[in-house]
Amino acid sequence: MTRLYNSSSEVEYLTVNSTFGSINGFISKDHPNVAQFLGIPFAEAPVGSKRWLSPIPRTPVEHFDATKFGPSCPQWFDGPPSIYNSDVPEFRINDPMSEDCLSLSIWVPKKAARAPLENQLPVIVWITGGAFLVGGTTVPYQNPTPWVESSQRHIVVSINYRLTIFGFPNAAGLAPHERNLGFLDQRLGLEWVHKHIASFGGDPLRMTHFGQSAGARSVDVHSFQYPDRPLVRNQIMNSGTALPPLPTSDPECKLFTFVAESLGFKGADPVAELEFMRQQPTEELLDFIKKHAASKKPPVLSFRPVVDGYTLFDDFEERAKAGKFSKLPAIIGTVGDEGNALAPYNPNGVDELIAEGITRNYFLKPAAKMA
Incomplete structure (x- = not known):
């Protein structure tokens, strides 16, 4: 009703x-x-x-x-x-x-x-x-x-x-x-x-x-x-x-540990590490990932x-x-120019060769194979 x-x-x-x-x-x-x-x-x-x-x-x-x-x-x-x-x-x-x-x-x-x-x-x-x-x-x-x-x-x-x-x-x-x-x-x-x-x-x-x-x-x-x-x-x-x-690909879970240690966690116990991270404010976690990305230092923090x-x-x-x-x-x-959004950005137009490669290899071929 x-x-x-x-x-x-x-x-x-x-x-x-x-x-x-x-x-x-x-x-x-x-x-x-x-x-x-x-x-x-x-x-x-x-x-x-x-x-x-x-x-x-x-x-x-x-x-x-x-x-x-x-x-x-x-x-x-x-x-x-x-x-x-x-x-x-x-x-x-x-x-x-x-x-x-x-x-x-x-x-x-x-x-x-x-x-x-x-x-x-x-x-x-x-x-x-x-x-x-x-x-x-x-x-x-x-x-x-x-x-x-x-x-x-x-x-x-x-x-x-x-x-x-x-x-x-x-x-x-x-x-x-x-x-x-x-x-x-x-x-x-x-x-x-x-x-x-x-x-x-x-x-x-x-x-x-x-x-x-x-x-x-x-x-x-x-x-x-x-x-x-x-x-x-x-x-x-x-x-x-x-x-x-x-x-x-992070089979050893190193990225999460890198963030924890960078924020002050000491030790090797993964359960304690998780509890430490649960106490960190949302904004602090995001801010650290953002600043680390801007530094361009390894590792790449892609969660x-x-x-x-x-x-x-x-x-x-x-x-x-x-x-x-x-x-x-x-x-x-998929769409015809899918790779345009992922190729290195250029306000005057992307590199068409790179963009076409992304479209073909990452989108079109997998879509055709799965279909």
């Missing part, structure tokens, strides 16, 4: 009595046929003693105000000039950051939000990109409100997940299955959608997993991690698959997914040939 009431001439507020609790969203004047439910928490805040633990499902709420985005997961942007920080900042998040960031946002045609059980529309569950270092549900270019407004035939859900050292710590004091926490966040968000989306007018049996870049690799990774429990019916992988080599034998494997091609994946209908694609 829902109830609708006017608050002002600019916004209508809509409350959905969902299986997760009473969720208050809104309909804006600019997009009068879309109900928006923003920043709904699907996990407990991964802070304090819960930092660097598997996400814990959020217990249902009595009431939640979903009229504004929750904070984005901690990340940093400063660095050498690039297309993303020089030309298209609309691909960057547009809100404050906090470790209490495990939330999702839902965009629903107004008619479905008003009568959810009578509609049950297909659902796109969106996984944002950003090299597992940046990104989130507030990226302006990825806001689906206009799309849902024009379509009126589907729902979009966007999921936040932990990034950089918070999502992919690869700390020796963690169990192997907790070294790529961002993937576990994505899965828990997907489980939340599957469980509760019917309350918002969505059909849990018609869910499509859709990701771009790191999000596309994530979608593919889930296909191999959960071959018998995909929870979705279709997949769309835009500019990424599980096949390209990972940019980070991204690593092979752990649980979320990520080192034999995706063999697993694919053996049929060890979810075997869902899938769209796999």
Whole structure:
């Protein structure tokens, strides 16, 4: 059931009595046929003693105000000039950051939000990109409100997940299955959608997993991690698959230890090291990584997914040939000038030879092989 009431001439507020609790969203004047439910928490805040633990499902709420985005997961942007920080900042998040960031946002045609059980529309569950270092549900270019407004035939859900050292710590004091926490966040968000989306007018049996870049690799990774429990019916992988080599290889967990020792940890006990790091402020961790990157001294502190034998494997091609994946209908694609964004930045135009090599070898060939 829902109830609708006017608050002002600019916004209508809509409350959905969902299986997760009473969720208050809104309909804006600019997009009068879309109900928006923003920043709904699907996990407990991964802070304090819960930092660097598997996400814990959020217990249902009595009431939640979903009229504004929750904070984005901690990340940093400063660095050498690039297309993303020089030309298209609309691909960057547009809100404050906090470790209490495990939330999702839902965009629903107004008619479905008003009568959810009578509609049950297909659902796109969106996984944002950003090299597992940046990104989130507030990226302006990825806001689906206009799309849902024009379509009126589907729902979009966007999921936040932990990034950089918070999502992919690869700390020796963690169990192997907790070294790529961002993937576990994505899965828990997907489980939340599957469980509760019917309350918002969505059909849990018609869910499509859709990701771009790191999000596309994530979608593919889930296909191999959960071959018998995909929870979705279709997949769309835009500019990424599980096949390209990972940019980070740190089997001895040296990067996490380097940060800990640089911040004052002494000793060799990985559990004590982890506890020390849990006491460090969010801003101090990010600031150290940023300043170290600016110094250009080794090691390169790139906290991204690593092979752990649980979320990520080192034999995706063999697993694919053996049929060890979810075997869902899938769209796999890339774009013609993909490498332009990753080649060394030049405001007058990238080196076309380098850019074409990146497009061909890192995107096009893996996409064709996986397809």
